Amino acid sequence: MLAAPGLFVDGALAALGVRWAFEMQHYSQRFVSLALWTVLYGCGTAASADGPSSGVDGPAAVAPMSVAIDADTRITLARSACFGSCPVYSLTIAGDGTVAYVGEAFVKVMGPASGQMSLSDVQALADQMLHADYFNLSVPVTCPAGIATDASGATTSLTLGERTHTVQDYHGNACAPAVLGELENAIDALADSQQWVPCDTNGGACCDPVHGNPFLFPCN
Numbered sequence: 001m002l003a004a005p006g007l008f009v010d011g012a013l014a015a016l017g018v019r020w021a022f023e024m025q026h027y028s029q030r031f032v033s034l035a036l037w038t039v040l041y042g043c044g045t046a047a048s049a050d051g052p053s054s055g056v057d058g059p060a061a062v063a064p065m066s067v068a069i070d071a072d073t074r075i076t077l078a079r080s081a082c083f084g085s086c087p088v089y090s091l092t093i094a095g096d097g098t099v100a101y102v103g104e105a106f107v108k109v110m111g112p113a114s115g116q117m118s119l120s121d122v123q124a125l126a127d128q129m130l131h132a133d134y135f136n137l138s139v140p141v142t143c144p145a146g147i148a149t150d151a152s153g154a155t156t157s158l159t160l161g162e163r164t165h166t167v168q169d170y171h172g173n174a175c176a177p178a179v180l181g182e183l184e185n186a187i188d189a190l191a192d193s194q195q196w197v198p199c200d201t202n203g204g205a206c207c208d209p210v211h212g213n214p215f216l217f218p219c220n
Contacts, residue, residue: 066127067161069095074159075125077187081105082171083150085216087199091191097122099191103205106216109196110205121190128186129158132179135165143175154184 073095081088088105099115135158151172158165169180188194199206207216 065130066123067130069119069123069126069160071095072159073122073126074157075122075129075187076155076157077184077191078155079184080153080155082152085199086152087197089193089197091187091193093117093122093125093187093191095122101191101193101196103196105205106199107197107205108199113196115192115195117190117192125186125190126158126160129183130160132183134158134167134183135163137165137167137177137180139167139169139173139176139180143173145174147174148172154180156180156184156187 071094075093076091078090079087085106087103087107089101089103089107092100094100097117097119099117101109101113101115103110103113134156147170149172151170153168153170153172155166155168157167167180169176169184171181188197
């Protein structure tokens with residue numbers, strides 16, 4: 001017995017509906033799986049581009065911008081000679097604010113002298129060096145821009161916490177980080193080296209008693 005045409009069409013439509021529902025369920029499952037894969041593995045790939053995960057939620061750790069000074073803190077500056085009358089002297093700043101100066105050449109005060117800084121100034125100076133990333137600063141040995149001869153230099157150091165770093169800055173090296181000069185001047189300013197260094201008097205190491213040094217004025 002043959003089925004009525006209407007029943008055949010209805011049956012075909014019902015079969016198509018079941019097929020369509022099955023396909024939609026199948027693609028929905030694939031979509032959900034793809035979304036989960038993207039979240040789980042895509043995020044992992046992005047994290048690995050920045051380095052391995054630390055396993056700790058929150059932003060990555062950064063170098064501290066302030067470390068409290070203590071009795072062992074030391075900040076030093078030593079300026080070296082040039083072909084001329086550049087002042088040669090050294091400064092050592094201790095964690096308690098004590099400033100030790102030693103004048104060697106072309107300075108107003110020869111030999112040792114001492115001063116005092118406030119603890120807040122010592123802390124501010126240490127913070128300035130940290131902000132400049134001092135523990136990672138260095139001066140390249142070679143420089144495409146050129147290295148002039150007969151220039152002065154300055155050696156600085158910072159001892160803070162369990163870390164110590166020293167940088168030799170030859171002022172004739174055009175590739176030296178500019179921030180080193182700023183730090184050197186900051187040490188001079190806060191230690192008040194102006195009371196010992198400038199040759200603003202015609203005497204002592206600021207003049208030449210025998211008229212044999214072309215870089216110095218003769219003493220009166």
